[in-house]
Amino acid sequence: xxxxxxxxxxxxxxxxxxxxxxxxxxxxxxxxxxxxxxxxxxxxxxxxxxxxxxxxxxxxxxxxxxxxxxxxxxxxxxxxxxxxxxxxxxxxxxxxxxxxxxxxxxxxxxxxxxxxxxxxxxxxxxxxxxxxxxxxxxxxxxxxxxxxxxxxxxxxxxxxxxxxxxxxxxxxxxxxxxxxxxxxxxxxxxxxxxxxxxxxxxxxxxxxxxxxxxxxxxxxxxxxxxxxxxxxxxxxxxxxxxxxxxxxxxxxxxxxxxxxxxxxxxxxxxxxxxxxxxxxxxxxxxxxxxxxxxxxxxxxxxxxxxxxxxxxxxxxxxxxxxxxxxxxxx
Numbered sequence: 001x002x003x004x005x006x007x008x009x010x011x012x013x014x015x016x017x018x019x020x021x022x023x024x025x026x027x028x029x030x031x032x033x034x035x036x037x038x039x040x041x042x043x044x045x046x047x048x049x050x051x052x053x054x055x056x057x058x059x060x061x062x063x064x065x066x067x068x069x070x071x072x073x074x075x076x077x078x079x080x081x082x083x084x085x086x087x088x089x090x091x092x093x094x095x096x097x098x099x100x101x102x103x104x105x106x107x108x109x110x111x112x113x114x115x116x117x118x119x120x121x122x123x124x125x126x127x128x129x130x131x132x133x134x135x136x137x138x139x140x141x142x143x144x145x146x147x148x149x150x151x152x153x154x155x156x157x158x159x160x161x162x163x164x165x166x167x168x169x170x171x172x173x174x175x176x177x178x179x180x181x182x183x184x185x186x187x188x189x190x191x192x193x194x195x196x197x198x199x200x201x202x203x204x205x206x207x208x209x210x211x212x213x214x215x216x217x218x219x220x221x222x223x224x225x226x227x228x229x230x231x232x233x234x235x236x237x238x239x240x241x242x243x244x245x246x247x248x249x250x251x252x253x254x255x256x257x258x259x260x261x262x263x264x265x266x267x268x269x270x271x272x273x274x275x276x277x278x279x280x281x282x283x284x285x286x287x288x289x290x291x292x293x294x295x296x297x298x299x300x301x302x303x304x305x306x307x308x309x310x311x312x313x314x315x316x317x318x319x320x321x322x323x324x325x326x327x328x329x330x
Contacts, residue, residue: 045237071230104239137270258310
């Protein structure tokens, strides 16, 4: 897929314009986002992703569109799991509800920049070294195993990670929020506010999220443009999803299991692809191996199927056993 430079510029420009408009709207009227508003924006972003995929189908072909949809659904699913961390960060720092939308929007902007860098590095590595797929595949399988053994209590560390501690160590931080300001001047000295610390916590948490989400989507498509746009659509709808499903997150008790299965599936897919493109001299004399490859259609079917079963099973579980509901707001 040969994407002209002007298409990249237009895509990034439109995203920046949407973010700028949103920042202006939020800046002029900070408010607590309601369910209705969140639902409208969430549906809007999902429809935008669907239309974008249809456009790819018309302009390029169905395979490319399928790769985009598979990547988008995977990134969206992983982002839902990330919302658990965002809830904990917002709760830990007691972020006023009228400012939570702004925090998420700026955090997503930082995430887009960080992921853009990750995608560029990953694409360059894949183009030059085919054996990178072995590393990505092994990492995803390892991540899947770690997700199965995950302890919810570990999530609280996201609000006090290394970046947060370093920031607090080298900069003074006020005790109280000062509206939506990240910096304030007090008696001639510059202070950070808790708002700045929250942004650091969210940005650094997303950096860790990217370590598994970027390899995962590269397992579904090797087209940097599709990787970036799938990430962008998933992230841009994330803040509305935060307000829309925040009350339902604790009911998805089997989400980690479902995501671990998806990551393990993509990890195996990457390893098979690496074997198919093998150039390692100590493996089969540096020649490709005749192994089956997983099609985009099968990938999309497995991903959606696992998410549907996970959601239904989770809701059934908490209905029969209310005590199984996770406590994400503690």
